[in-house]
Amino acid sequence: MTITAAVSGASGYAGGEVLRLLANHPDVEIGAITAHSSAGSRLGELQPHLLPLADRVIVETTTDNLAGHDVVFLALPHGASAEVAAALPDSTLVIDAGADHRLEDPEAWFRFYRSEHAGTWPYGLPELPLGESGGAGRKQREKLLGARRIAVPGCYPTSALLALTPGFAAGLLEPDDVVIVSASGTSGAGKSVKAHLLGSEVMGSMSPYGVGGGHRHTPEIEQGLSNAAGEPVTVSFTPTLAPMSRGILTTATARVKADVGVASLRAAWESAYGDEQFVHVLPSGQWPATQMVIGSNNAVIQLAFDEHAGRVIVSSAIDNLTKGTAGGAIQSMNIALGLNEGAGLNQLGVAP
Numbered sequence: 001m002t003i004t005a006a007v008s009g010a011s012g013y014a015g016g017e018v019l020r021l022l023a024n025h026p027d028v029e030i031g032a033i034t035a036h037s038s039a040g041s042r043l044g045e046l047q048p049h050l051l052p053l054a055d056r057v058i059v060e061t062t063t064d065n066l067a068g069h070d071v072v073f074l075a076l077p078h079g080a081s082a083e084v085a086a087a088l089p090d091s092t093l094v095i096d097a098g099a100d101h102r103l104e105d106p107e108a109w110f111r112f113y114r115s116e117h118a119g120t121w122p123y124g125l126p127e128l129p130l131g132e133s134g135g136a137g138r139k140q141r142e143k144l145l146g147a148r149r150i151a152v153p154g155c156y157p158t159s160a161l162l163a164l165t166p167g168f169a170a171g172l173l174e175p176d177d178v179v180i181v182s183a184s185g186t187s188g189a190g191k192s193v194k195a196h197l198l199g200s201e202v203m204g205s206m207s208p209y210g211v212g213g214g215h216r217h218t219p220e221i222e223q224g225l226s227n228a229a230g231e232p233v234t235v236s237f238t239p240t241l242a243p244m245s246r247g248i249l250t251t252a253t254a255r256v257k258a259d260v261g262v263a264s265l266r267a268a269w270e271s272a273y274g275d276e277q278f279v280h281v282l283p284s285g286q287w288p289a290t291q292m293v294i295g296s297n298n299a300v301i302q303l304a305f306d307e308h309a310g311r312v313i314v315s316s317a318i319d320n321l322t323k324g325t326a327g328g329a330i331q332s333m334n335i336a337l338g339l340n341e342g343a344g345l346n347q348l349g350v351a352p
């Protein structure tokens with residue numbers, strides 16, 4: 001069976017990465033390629049690395065152009081996807097890389113995005129614990145089976161939730177003392193020109209932003225950790241910008257509950273990800289590096305118990321555009337449509 005997929009936002013970084021991965025997907029035929037100001041251009045002008053698709057022409061993002069596909073990927077600015085999705089039939093699988101449908105709490109949405117909440121869709125991070133009473137050992141992928149609307153997580157939340165949910169799901173961590181610091185490549189900010197992203201500002205320098213609890217991914221991370229813990233979890237999250245185009249390295253720390261030791265911590269993470277094909281707990285002593293995962297749908301994780309401070313330190317690395325966006329989107333599509341979960345996602349990291 002061949003699945004037809006349209007990609008909206010095809011001129012951007014996220015849409016371009018969806019196309020790169022779909023071009024290698026054994027079950028998918030790429031249909032309409034849509035965007036906004038670049039409609040009418042050859043894809044090769046905007047995504048020169050997508051050589052086999054270079055002569056395809058980008059068309060406007062309209063319901064007519066997106067109609068008639070089995071799957072529609074939306075990689076649009078925040079706030080643009082709800083209207084597009086509403087005009088598509090319920091039978092079309094719509095996968096939104098934007099933030100519009102990730103949050104469960106409309107108040108949290110309004111606080112961070114200042115617009116009306118568009119509703120909540122199943123969350124496209126299959127490896128998360130299901131986080132419902134009676135759901136011990138079950139995963140979020142259950143909610144993606146047969147889904148026709150999926151919200152792809154933010155890139156920082158993907159790295160932070162993969163890092164910390166095993167400890168919360170196993171009841172090993174205190175919910176009120178979680179500190180997360182992530183370094184991201186600049187592609188996380190999208191293609192549009194921003195003063196702080198000019199080459200001479202970014203090259204050879206690192207800087208924090210969204211400091212003091214202001215980054216919009218804070219409620220998304222808290223939502224995922226709270227669901228895993230079964231109680232509210234409070235997070236202090238600080239993103240930093242790193243002089244690289246792709247990749248996120250997250251360092252997440254949390255206070256460990258009394259009488260929890262290194263063996264139970266390690267067992268929790270290893271059992272959470274032992275059967276997962278894309279999330280790898282590295283052998284003891286080997287620490288994540290973004291280079292291990294660039295271009296791939298993999299996440300690598302390592303943890304240590306800092307007994308002196310009573311904290312677990314978890315490091316995770318992902319490619320923000322692959323596991324953090326397009327790879328996660330395609331993995332979720334595969335699950336929703338009953339395909340092999342790893343189809344089209346067998347790329348390894350690019351190192352050095």
Ligand SMILES: NC(=O)C1=CN([C@@H]2O[C@H](COP(=O)(O)OP(=O)(O)OC[C@H]3O[C@@H](n4cnc5c(N)ncnc54)[C@H](OP(=O)(O)O)[C@@H]3O)[C@@H](O)[C@H]2O)C=CC1
Pocket residue numbers: 008009010011012013014015034035036037038039061074075076077078080097098099153154155187188189190191192320321324325
């Ligand atoms: N970059 C990343 O690492 C991640 C991005 N995301 C999300 O993916 C989405 C896209 O991000 P990204 O690719 O980085 O952004 P870019 O700025 O690189 O691309 C934006 C895309 O949206 C199109 N677009 C802009 N306005 C409209 C509109 N009104 N109607 C239709 N299309 C429009 C643009 O088309 P044109 O160029 O023709 O105007 C372009 O194709 C965002 O919601 C982002 O938050 C999610 C996770 C990670």
Ligand SMILES: CC(=O)N[C@@H](CCC(=O)OP(=O)(O)O)C(=O)O
Pocket residue numbers: 097098099153154155156184185186187188189190239241
């Ligand atoms: C480096 C950088 O700027 N990163 C982006 C996050 C990208 C992402 O995941 O964004 P969405 O939630 O918008 O999908 C930021 O901090 O705004």
